[in-house]
Amino acid sequence: MADVVLAEGYRPPPTVQGTWFAWLRDNLFSTWINTLLTFGALYIVYFAVSGVWAWGITNAVWEAENRRVCFDILAERAQEQGVDELTGACWAGVISWFDSFIVGRYPRGEMWRINLGGLLLVVWMVPIWLPGVRDKIYVGFSTVFLYPFLGFYLFAGGEKGLFLQVMMSLAIVVLIGNTLNGYHGVRTGRSLPAVVIAGLGMKASSDKKQRNTLLAIFAAAFALAFWAQMDWALVSVEWNLWGGLFLTLVISGIGIAFALPGGIVLAMGRRSQLPVIRILCTGFIEVFRSVPLITILFMATTMFPLFLPEGFTLNKLVQVIVAVCLFNACYMAEVVRAGLQAIPRGQYEAAMAMGLGYWKMMGLIIMPQALKFMIPNIVGNFIGLLKDTTLVSIIGLFDILNMLKAVSQDVPWRGLHKEPLVVGAALFFIICFAMSKYSRHLEETLGGGTQR
Amino acid sequence: MVETTTETTEAETPGQLASAASSDVIILLNHVNKWFGEFHVLRDINLSITQGERIVVCGPSGSGKSTLIRCINRLEEHQEGDIIVDGLTLGSDLKNLDQIRSEVGMVFQSFNLFPHLTVLENLTLAPIWVRKIPKSEANEAAMAYLERVKIPEQADKYPGQLSGGQQQRVAIARSLCMNPKIMLFDEPTSALDPEMIKEVLEVMVELASTGMTMIVVTHEMGFAKTVADRVIFMDFGEIIEMNEPHQFFNNPQSDRTKLFLSQILHN
Ligand SMILES: Nc1ncnc2c1ncn2[C@@H]1O[C@H](COP(=O)(O)OP(=O)(O)OP(=O)(O)O)[C@@H](O)[C@H]1O
Ligand SMILES: [Mg+2]
Numbered sequence: 001m002a003d004v005v006l007a008e009g010y011r012p013p014p015t016v017q018g019t020w021f022a023w024l025r026d027n028l029f030s031t032w033i034n035t036l037l038t039f040g041a042l043y044i045v046y047f048a049v050s051g052v053w054a055w056g057i058t059n060a061v062w063e064a065e066n067r068r069v070c071f072d073i074l075a076e077r078a079q080e081q082g083v084d085e086l087t088g089a090c091w092a093g094v095i096s097w098f099d100s101f102i103v104g105r106y107p108r109g110e111m112w113r114i115n116l117g118g119l120l121l122v123v124w125m126v127p128i129w130l131p132g133v134r135d136k137i138y139v140g141f142s143t144v145f146l147y148p149f150l151g152f153y154l155f156a157g158g159e160k161g162l163f164l165q166v167m168m169s170l171a172i173v174v175l176i177g178n179t180l181n182g183y184h185g186v187r188t189g190r191s192l193p194a195v196v197i198a199g200l201g202m203k204a205s206s207d208k209k210q211r212n213t214l215l216a217i218f219a220a221a222f223a224l225a226f227w228a229q230m231d232w233a234l235v236s237v238e239w240n241l242w243g244g245l246f247l248t249l250v251i252s253g254i255g256i257a258f259a260l261p262g263g264i265v266l267a268m269g270r271r272s273q274l275p276v277i278r279i280l281c282t283g284f285i286e287v288f289r290s291v292p293l294i295t296i297l298f299m300a301t302t303m304f305p306l307f308l309p310e311g312f313t314l315n316k317l318v319q320v321i322v323a324v325c326l327f328n329a330c331y332m333a334e335v336v337r338a339g340l341q342a343i344p345r346g347q348y349e350a351a352m353a354m355g356l357g358y359w360k361m362m363g364l365i366i367m368p369q370a371l372k373f374m375i376p377n378i379v380g381n382f383i384g385l386l387k388d389t390t391l392v393s394i395i396g397l398f399d400i401l402n403m404l405k406a407v408s409q410d411v412p413w414r415g416l417h418k419e420p421l422v423v424g425a426a427l428f429f430i431i432c433f434a435m436s437k438y439s440r441h442l443e444e445t446l447g448g449g450t451q452r
Numbered sequence: 453m454v455e456t457t458t459e460t461t462e463a464e465t466p467g468q469l470a471s472a473a474s475s476d477v478i479i480l481l482n483h484v485n486k487w488f489g490e491f492h493v494l495r496d497i498n499l500s501i502t503q504g505e506r507i508v509v510c511g512p513s514g515s516g517k518s519t520l521i522r523c524i525n526r527l528e529e530h531q532e533g534d535i536i537v538d539g540l541t542l543g544s545d546l547k548n549l550d551q552i553r554s555e556v557g558m559v560f561q562s563f564n565l566f567p568h569l570t571v572l573e574n575l576t577l578a579p580i581w582v583r584k585i586p587k588s589e590a591n592e593a594a595m596a597y598l599e600r601v602k603i604p605e606q607a608d609k610y611p612g613q614l615s616g617g618q619q620q621r622v623a624i625a626r627s628l629c630m631n632p633k634i635m636l637f638d639e640p641t642s643a644l645d646p647e648m649i650k651e652v653l654e655v656m657v658e659l660a661s662t663g664m665t666m667i668v669v670t671h672e673m674g675f676a677k678t679v680a681d682r683v684i685f686m687d688f689g690e691i692i693e694m695n696e697p698h699q700f701f702n703n704p705q706s707d708r709t710k711l712f713l714s715q716i717l718h719n
Contacts, residue, residue, distance in 0.1 A: 207586075349527055350564035354578040354630065355554030364577060369568050 056422070059088025066412030067093060093413040094423050100406070101423065104243015104398045110157075110235065114246050117154040121147060124175055127182030134191035139178055144257045146171040155250070158236030169225040173218065239317045243398030245427060251321055251399070252389040256382050258325040263332025268362065270337060281333075288330035294391050296323050301395055320392050328385050335377040339370035372443075379439035383432045400424060476503040478634060478665055479524060484533035486519060486689075493519045494530065495689040501667070503633075506660050508676040508697075509669045511686035512712060517669045520686070521636045524667070525556045538633055554582050557627030561639040563619045565611035571598070571622050572607040575629045583630065590629075597625040601655050617648025621655055628659075635659065637668040671716060677701060685709045 028038045059077070061070045070090035078086040094101075103114055124143050127133045149167035153160060160168070181192035188195075196217065197203060197210050205213075242250065269281030288296065300323035301316055308314060343366055351361040371378075393402040404420040407413050479501040486494040493516045501507055509517050522528040523535060526542050526549055535542040537552050566574050575594035579585045585593075598604040601621035603614075611619055620640055627635060637656070641649040653675050660666060660679045670676070676683050676697055683700040685693040685708075693700070693709045704710045 344564075346560060346562050346564035347566065350558075350560065350566070353525055353527060353553055353556070353558040354627075355550045355582045356578065357550055360581050364581065365566055369566075372568070 055087055056089050059086050060091050061088060062091050062095070064090065064092035067414060067416055068412075089419050089422070090413075090416060091419060093407055093410075093416045094419050097403070097407050097410070097413070097420065098423075100244060101400060101403050101420070101427075102244045103246045104403055105241045106237060106243065106246065107241065110237055113154045113157070113234065113237075117151045120150065120154075120175065123179060127178060127185065130182055130186050132187075132189040133182050133185030134189075135181070139182075142171075142174050142178065144261075146174050148254070148257075150175070153234065155242065156237060156239070157234030165226065165229060168229055169222055172225040172229065173221045176221070177218075239315050240398075242317070243400075244403045245400045247392075247397060248386070248389050248399045248401075251317075251324055251392060252382075252386045254321050255324040255328050255385050255389070259328035259332040259381070259385065260378065262325065262329030263334075263336045264367065266329055266333035267336035267340060270333065271340065285330045285333050288327055289334070293324075293327050293388055294394060296327050297391060297395050299323075316395070317397065320395070320397060324385070324389065324392075328381065331381055331384075332378070335374050335381060336370065338377070339374035340366065342373045343370055375439055375443050379435055379442075383435055386432060386435075387428065400427070477501065478503045478538055479667075480534070480536040481523075482534040482536075484523065484530050484535060486523065486528065486530040486532075493689045494523070497533070497691060499684075499691065499694075501665065504663045504665055505681045506665075506679050507667045507682050507684060508680040509667065509684045509686060510671055510673075510676070510712070510716075511684075511692075515686045516689040517686055518638050519689075521558075521638055521667055521669060524634075524636060525553050525558055527558075550582075554578070554630055555633045557630060557632035557635045559620070559623050559627055559635065559637045559640045561643050563611070563616075563623045563643075565619055565623055565626070567611050570608050570610055571603075571614070574611065574622060575626050578626075579629050594625070594629055597628050598622075600628075600658070601625045602651075615648060616644045617651045620644065620648070620652045624652070624655055624659070632664075634665045634667070637666065637670065639669050639671070641670065641672060673701070673716065685712065687712070 029035045059074065061073050064070045064073060067090055070088075070092060074086045074088050077088075078084065099108065099111070103111055106114065121143075124147055125139070127139050128136050133139070146167065149164060150171040153164060153168055177192055184190055184192055184195045190198075193210075193214050196214065197205075200213065202210055202213060266281050266285055269277045270285060272278045272281070297320060300319045304314060304319050304322070347365055347369065348361065351365045356364065390399060390401040393399050393405075398406075401424065404424045405417075407420045408415055408417050410416075477500050479499070481497050481499040484494055484497040485492070497520065509520065511517050519528055523530045523542075524537060526535075530542075538555060540548045540552055542548070542552065565571075566577070569577065572591065572594055575597065576587065576590040579590040579593065580587055595604060595607065598607055601624055603618055603621055606614055606618060606622070611622065614622065620643075624640075640656070641652050644652060649672070653672060656666075656668070656675065657679055666679075668675070668680075680697050682694055683697050684691055685700070685704075685706075687708050693704065693706050695705075700709075701713065704713055
């Protein structure tokens with residue numbers, strides 16, 4: 001500030017001399033009606049919160065063997081306090097079932113695999129959010145295309161075919177490279193290949209030599225990873241034991257990872273010059289969008305098998321995942337189409353006039369701009385997708401909703417409905433709220449960079 | 453269809469074809485017709501442009517000037533006649549098309565810079581992705597062109613942070629980065645304030661002095677007088693008159709040209 005020379009007559013803008021007291025006066029108590037409304041609203045909030053507070057916190061029972069004990073404790077307390085009856089939450093039931101909410105009927109001894117899988121996913125994605133890290137786009141791509149193989153083996157275990165072994169080894173190498181790349185990015189702002197080349201003292205070598213060296217290192221790392229994973233054997237956990245929030249996140253995670261690319265392809269198909277592609281894509285989108293997800297889920301489990309060759313069975317989980325992916329790709333296609341329509345024609349023309357072909361034009365010019373417009377809608381759809389996934393409980397998968405309901409069927413906790421549902425709602429709220437906050441943040445940071 | 457039109461051409465306009473036959477003709481339009489639905493925008497356009505020629509196209513609004521030059525890099529498709537650019541015939545052959553487009557630069561009235569890329573990235577995008585030039589080389593070349601349009605200091609800004617005149621100069625530099633053989637300008641200055649018009653025209657005059665083949669749709673008659681080798685007047689989709697600038701402005705032949713010139717010179 002000090003070195004800015006101000007011209008005569010210039011003065012800084014007036015600063016608002018706000019105290020909290022002035023704020024209260026201006027916003028809540030400016031007129032009589034406003035004051036009345038303020039007190040009215042405060043009373044309603046107090047009424048609602050105090051009831052929930054008493055139920056969930058003050059009167060709640062945290063430790064008990066079963067629901068009967070919960071009631072007994074409450075009755076005892078009521079007597080002490082000299083009231084007829086106390087209502088309070090029986091969190092003890094939720095606590096004893098909490099692991100089941102998270103992983104369903106997954107064997108408890110194998111639960112570490114899910115935790116490890118979740119941890120690896122986080123480690124994999126963390127570099128996206130770190131400042132200074134290079135090539136973030138590849139981090140995103142590898143998360144979508146490689147992590148699933150590693151995750152799949154961790155969660156499912158059992159026999160692993162050659163293909164899975166190769167992909168897993170690749171995933172392991174990329175995960176490690178990714179993490180190192182993130183580490184160096186944060187520390188020095190350089191990418192891992194640059195650091196390796198510098199470390200080998202090959203900065204002066206030709207591009208080709210550098211590339212070959214990097215490829216050789218990659219190949220060696222791959223061989224090592226392949227050898228390491230060969231004796232790695234995990235007990236098989238059948239898909240029908242998967243459940244709880246874990247299952248919900250697997251289904252919606254795959255749905256989310258597929259919905260965006262699938263939606264982009266469908267949206268581009270819908271705008272295609274070729275009538276066959278256009279009609280196919282439009283028809284596909286319209287059919288899926290006009291049918292409720294639950295219908296599609298039922299059809300998927302009953303109709304997919306009809307299309308499959310004799311003697312070939314798909315498990316229900318795969319059927320459900322395919323249905324969820326297709327359904328959401330169709331919704332996403334409409335979001336993408338709206339985003340594409342916001343791009344002025346001049347952008348297409350400028351790109352074409354340069355000699356960029358269709359794919360380069362879409363990938364370099366149109367999509368990056370369109371995606372920015374679409375972020376709020378995309379995240380909105382993702383949130384919807386996550387919540388809709390609870391519908392799979394209806395066709396008999398043990399997702400989180402079914403696990404929440406299962407508590408009340410459990411002998412010691414028979415009839416315990418409210419508490420698990422409150423916990424489920426809280427879990428969903430945390431995840432969805434975080435997603436929407438993050439999308440706001442994304443919009444702001446991406447919007448700030450380009451200033452249209 | 454095309455075959456027959458070509459043959460009749462020979463009989464009708466021998467002068468045109470004589471120049472077309474010479475080797476340094478870089479753009480040739482032969483009985484080109486185009487319709488937008490029922491609307492006949494381009495009517496029997498014959499034009500041959502030699503390498504290094506500077507052509508200015510003028511005419512009233514809606515006369516088809518933009519459509520004409522947009523046909524040359526096939527942003528619009530013509531329905532009849534032939535357009536030959538640098539020896540390649542514009543047709544449905546996609547391979548030809550991308551090759552022609554990479555050799556024909558185009559500058560638009562509304563700049564059409566890519567708002568999500570910095571100025572430098574705008575300039576290097578096509579060289580890197582179409583010409584496959586290494587990034588460092590492309591950056592160097594881009595900086596040289598920014599120097600030439602006199603805004604090297606803006607390289608790392610985004611287009612939205614520049615003035616209109618600066619944006620248009622970036623757009624010109626962006627086209628030049630592809631080393632085009634031909635530059636098309638569609639009213640490059642008509643979205644600009646007078647101050648900025650000057651700076652853009654200066655860049656274009658400088659470009660003309662390097663021997664670039666240029667087709668410029670503009671109403672800047674001063675530019676036409678100093679730079680153009682030929683001025684074309686279009687109306688209702690036809691080329692009404694085509695002459696070298698001195699003759700064109702001092703001795704217009706057609707009444708419509710006279711009327712147009714009197715209107716435009718009085719403003
Ligand atoms: N895509 C299109 N579809 C239908 N009609 C069009 C299209 N583009 C242009 N036209 C019409 O064709 C005619 C010529 O348009 P063009 O843009 O070539 O005119 P112009 O001479 O460049 O005019 P201006 O000086 O206003 O830019 C106009 O009447 C216009 O309405
Ligand atoms: Mg025009």
